[in-house]
């Protein structure tokens with residue numbers, strides 16, 4: 001006993017890492033996520049890569065304490081994916097399949113929630129018991145950790161902060177979810193690029209907008225300021241509901257660094273309910289590894 005595998009199941013590739021119980025990574029693996037045939041090969045591929053990881057480290061299957069999996073979709077009861085359009089899955093009992101294949105306990109979670117757990121275990125929010133992570137990538141995801149546990153919600157939608165209907169403008173902007181005022185449509189990488197395009201008529205990537213803002217270009221600064229404003233307000237709403245110790249900002253857009261989080265912190269401090277002021281907004285530390293760390297923590301339990 002004492003070994004766990006963390007799995008980060010992504011739309012094109014699945015990453016795995018074998019951990020000892022102290023959280024040390026012993027070996028890593030990766031398999032292609034085969035989404036053909038309704039995604040029916042995905043779990044068998046994971047199972048065989050887990051066996052191969054153990055073999056490479058000379059560890060018997062009986063010594064595997066558990067397996068944790070982060071999946072790109074809503075999860076019920078830590079076991080079942082409700083649906084996963086990217087993988088071709090309808091409702092899928094991931095935990096039962098892997099438990100049967102590998103003979104150990106399996107826990108699963110939504111990937112953004114699992115990343116938040118990873119940061120809380122070994123990353124930026126380590127040492128805290130309550131934190132909220134917001135992930136700024138092509139979309140906006142999030143994860144809420146309270147008393148060291150993921151808040152997954154009744155319908156598996158806990159932590160979906162990207163769909164806060166936060167934009168005050170009457171015009172709105174269509175989000176992938178079908179609504180029109182979501183944070184994601186304005187604060188994701190695509191959202192920032194779209195804001196710059198509508199302000200200037202020019203196509204720049206999110207990264208180029210940040211680079212221009214850092215060098216003082218007025219229109220880019222205004223676009224970034226508006227994004228930070230929305231994020232600061234969103235985090236202030238979350239603080240009123242949850243009062244976490246810290247916030248963590250991750251995802252590809254967070255490569256913009258302190259320039260990004262300082263602006264969010266400024267607006268957060270402006271809007272947050274004064275008696276609970278004080279939460280710091282930190283940059284994520286684990287990058288793309290947050291998923292396997294969080295999944296391993298799920299498998300380890302308390």
Ligand SMILES: [Zn+2]
Nearest residue numbers: 163175177182
């Ligand atoms: Zn939305």
